[in-house]
Amino acid sequence: MGVKIRVEYCGESWYEPRYQELISTVKRKFFEAEVSGFVGRSGSFEIKINGQLIFSKLELGGFPYEQDIVYEIQNALAGKPVAKITRGRPCVIM
Numbered sequence: 524m525g526v527k528i529r530v531e532y533c534g535e536s537w538y539e540p541r542y543q544e545l546i547s548t549v550k551r552k553f554f555e556a557e558v559s560g561f562v563g564r565s566g567s568f569e570i571k572i573n574g575q576l577i578f579s580k581l582e583l584g585g586f587p588y589e590q591d592i593v594y595e596i597q598n599a600l601a602g603k604p605v606a607k608i609t610r611g612r613p614c615v616i617m
Contacts, residue, residue: 526556526599529571531563538568541586545570548589553596572599578608585611 528549532538546558563569568580570592577595578587587608595605 526553526596527573528556528558528596529574530558530560531567531569532560533565533567534562535565541568545587545589545592549592549596552593553600555600556596572596572605575605576607577605578611580611583609583611585613588612 530542530545532542542560546560549556549558564581566581568578568586569576570578570587572595578592580586588610591608591610595608599605
């Protein structure tokens with residue numbers, strides 16, 4: 524089963540490095556995953572797996588922990604349901 528990860532991120536300068544870091548981590552661990560992203564709403568860092576929103580910076584006010592994203596991708600690859608992540612790390616400008 525394939526996994527499509529789509530990320531909407533804010534166009535502010537410190538969001539792009541976080542997006543690139545996420546892509547790098549995902550592609551290193553899950554080379555078969557299809558990852559794409561686009562500049563979207565102000566303050567956004569929204570992550571969908573196979574069309575389902577699993578993380579929202581707009582809701583949580585912080586960025587995701589990589590291990591939470593990895594866990595949900597593993598679930599998706601195993602054909603298990605993915606869950607919405609309910610915690611985020613504090614925003615720190617890079």
